[in-house]
Amino acid sequence: MSAATVLPVAGEIGGENLAVRLRGITRSFGRGESKVLALRGIDLDVRQGELMMLVGPSGCGKTTLISVIAAILDADAGDCRVLGHDLMAMRQSAKTTFRRGHIGFVFQSYNLLPSLTATENVAVPLLIRGHGRMAALTAARRVLGEVGLAGRRGGAARPAFRRPAAARRHRPGLGRRSGANRLRRADQRIGS
Amino acid sequence: MLAIALKMLTGNRGKYFAIVVALGFTSFVMTQQPATFFGIMARTFSFLTDTGRVDLWVMDAKVQYVDDAKPMQDTKLYAVRGVEGVEWAVPMYKGSIRARLDDGTFQNCVLVGLDDVSLIGGPADMVEGHLADLRRSDSIIVDIDGASTRLARKSADGAARPLGIGDVVELNDHRATVVGLSRLSATFQSQPVIHTTYARAKAFVPAERKLLTFILVKLRPDADPAVVAERIRAATGLAAYDWNEFRYKTVLYFIRNTGILINFGLSITLAFLIGAAIAGQTFYAFTLENLRHFGVLKALGAGNGTLAKMVLVQALVAGATGYGLGVGGVAVFSHFVVGSNFRFLLLWQIPLITGLMILLVCVLTALLSIRKVIKLEPAVVFKA
Numbered sequence: 143m144s145a146a147t148v149l150p151v152a153g154e155i156g157g158e159n160l161a162v163r164l165r166g167i168t169r170s171f172g173r174g175e176s177k178v179l180a181l182r183g184i185d186l187d188v189r190q191g192e193l194m195m196l197v198g199p200s201g202c203g204k205t206t207l208i209s210v211i212a213a214i215l216d217a218d219a220g221d222c223r224v225l226g227h228d229l230m231a232m233r234q235s236a237k238t239t240f241r242r243g244h245i246g247f248v249f250q251s252y253n254l255l256p257s258l259t260a261t262e263n264v265a266v267p268l269l270i271r272g273h274g275r276m277a278a279l280t281a282a283r284r285v286l287g288e289v290g291l292a293g294r295r296g297g298a299a300r301p302a303f304r305r306p307a308a309a310r311r312h313r314p315g316l317g318r319r320s321g322a323n324r325l326r327r328a329d330q331r332i333g334s
Numbered sequence: 335m336l337a338i339a340l341k342m343l344t345g346n347r348g349k350y351f352a353i354v355v356a357l358g359f360t361s362f363v364m365t366q367q368p369a370t371f372f373g374i375m376a377r378t379f380s381f382l383t384d385t386g387r388v389d390l391w392v393m394d395a396k397v398q399y400v401d402d403a404k405p406m407q408d409t410k411l412y413a414v415r416g417v418e419g420v421e422w423a424v425p426m427y428k429g430s431i432r433a434r435l436d437d438g439t440f441q442n443c444v445l446v447g448l449d450d451v452s453l454i455g456g457p458a459d460m461v462e463g464h465l466a467d468l469r470r471s472d473s474i475i476v477d478i479d480g481a482s483t484r485l486a487r488k489s490a491d492g493a494a495r496p497l498g499i500g501d502v503v504e505l506n507d508h509r510a511t512v513v514g515l516s517r518l519s520a521t522f523q524s525q526p527v528i529h530t531t532y533a534r535a536k537a538f539v540p541a542e543r544k545l546l547t548f549i550l551v552k553l554r555p556d557a558d559p560a561v562v563a564e565r566i567r568a569a570t571g572l573a574a575y576d577w578n579e580f581r582y583k584t585v586l587y588f589i590r591n592t593g594i595l596i597n598f599g600l601s602i603t604l605a606f607l608i609g610a611a612i613a614g615q616t617f618y619a620f621t622l623e624n625l626r627h628f629g630v631l632k633a634l635g636a637g638n639g640t641l642a643k644m645v646l647v648q649a650l651v652a653g654a655t656g657y658g659l660g661v662g663g664v665a666v667f668s669h670f671v672v673g674s675n676f677r678f679l680l681l682w683q684i685p686l687i688t689g690l691m692i693l694l695v696c697v698l699t700a701l702l703s704i705r706k707v708i709k710l711e712p713a714v715v716f717k718a
Contacts, residue, residue: 214633214712235637241712242635253630253715257345258338269335270636 160223162188162211167220169206180206181217212245213237242271260291335636339644340651342624349620353613353652354659357692360609361660364602364688365680366667371598372684373677378588379581380519381428381444381527385455387577389559390551392423392566395573399587400580401522403429405544406572413570414549419557420566424449426548427535431528433485434504441484444527445505447535455550456529462499463514468531474503475514480526503528505538520677522588606691613656614699617649621703625710633712642704649703653696661685 169181180203188194196204209215210222213229214237222229225244232240246267254263264282269275344350376383381400382391392414394404414423427447432440448456448468456465461478468475476485481497489495497503501512510530518527530538536545551574553562563574575583589595621628628641664680671678 209713212633214715238632238635238637241633245635247630247633247715249630249715253626255338255342255345255627255630257341262338262341266338266631267634269338270631270634270640275337 159190159226160187161190161192161225162186163221163223164211165221167207167210167217167222169203169210169215169217181210184220212247213241242267260286335631335640335644336647339647342627342644343620343648343651346620346623349616349623350652352616353620354656356609356612356616357653357656357695358659358663360605360613360695361657361688361692362663363605363609363660364691365661365664365684367598367602367605368684368687369664369668369678369680370676371594372681373679374522374594375585375588376679377520377522377677379584380521381446382577382581382584384457384518385426385550386458388454388550389553390563390566390574390576391580392549392551392570392572392574393547395567395571397573399584401428402587403547405429405542406546406549407544408546410546410570410572411549414551414566414572417562417565417569419554419562421552421554421557423549423551424452424454425532425546426455426550427532427539427545428547429535429539429545430525431505431539433526433528434507435485436487442525443480443485443505444521444525445535445538446527446529447532448529449550450531450533453531457516457518459517461515461517465514467513468529470511470513472509472511472534473513473530474505474510474534475516475529476503476512477518477527478515479518479520480528481512481515483526485526506540508538510538610695613652613695614702617652617699618703618706620648621645621706625706626715628707629710629712629714632707632710633715638708641707645703645707646697646700649696649700650693653692657689657692661688 164184164186167181167184167186168179170177170179172178184207186207196207198204206215210217210229211224213224213232217230220230224240227240227244229237229240255266258266261279261282264285265273265275265278268278268281273281379400392410394406397404408425411423411425414420425447426449427445429445431443431445433443434440446455448454453465453468456468457475457477460475463475465475467473476497478496485497485503486494487497487501497512497515499512499514503510503512505528510528516527516529521527539545549572551562551566553559559576563576566572566574628644631641631644632638664685668678668680
């Protein structure tokens, strides 16, 4: 992360509570001579309601950092508190529950499930949270309407994702991050 | 989430098709081959099935199976009747005889001679005529399959005419009149079966000093079959078996002295191994292909238990579909072979065992895939 720059973007800042508080976060990959230190003592504060962007060259550790914040990657050392939860003290199962309840994702490569319709893809997080299928699909249709895919939420949506229309494809991905998530993370071009 | 799992499975049509076809093939062969095997085995003791369940079958001690005729002296019958615990005992002849057909050719037949007085051991299912008609002179009862095929007569126009009541057959230069048609289980060698009386059978076959093949024994109500069998062995030197023992001895003989079990066993084993390997590998490849999607679900908060259930449901549904296709294929197959000369006996245990084996394959494959999914780091979804 040495080359990455943290750029706080001005916006509506709600209160003094921190959504993310990182202190001395380190993370390495590999062993021995091939060991690569991806994060080297990262300190970061992100306030509630703040829009934060990470900018840096490829390979500098942006994805590693947000993966640690999103509780899908364990840091080697440091203090990592997200929405008041100490991620370093959490077991994997607790992290899974934490992600389910608090983190919304918009993936760099969309990661839509090709066998599912747009509506079903959007409904997946709600289904994971235990919502009923009909309720999840209803909510997903509403969200798709919000991102301008109201007419393509059924079975016909799927072939559209196979075409290289990235602008269209990322909208279900956006919709998939649940409106209830308090922390949303987006990677690479989707972040823009 | 299980619906999502099923959509993931069926959405990948190529792999889903390959898994289902592999498991369907395995199920089909694992059901059809044992059914054929048991069908053949059932024919080895069809004579016992048709004769009915007398308490004991007494025979020469060297007899190895039901068609292994080793005649005894008629005096053995009286010796057996004298053993304590025996209510009654009747003679039975079983041997081979040549029937001369109208066109001058010969057909080997199984000749069964029943006790002249009681006719015990005669066919229970008479299509035409009555068992008691055997008391008429020169009378025989022919099984209907034999009468319709191998013993059928040629009409003047060349068409085959089934042997019927009143027709005369030449058995070893003896005149015999058909007085009845019976329905019997198909025999191992598919030869026509002719029933007549014991005395007449002795007259039909070439003269030999010993012609008594079996002694059928009825025990007294309080007698223990095993004890009486032992007494008969001790008193006469003959072997005595109950119906199940004799059937088992017959089946065992064919299993030991033919390659039938190895042959069928090999084909079943190969089908299982090949089908399981193809289905297992394809399902594992399907999981690997979807690993990224499982990673997405994991990142979104799906727990290992949920993902494991998804993989298990995918494997079980693929297995159930393949099993259904395979066993359904066997049902269609059996529909077409019923009534033909094809040997087929589908015991209820066969589809059950096949189902358990398919379940085993699915569970093992699912476990391998689940292991991969559980070890998956959700961060994999951020790799480009």
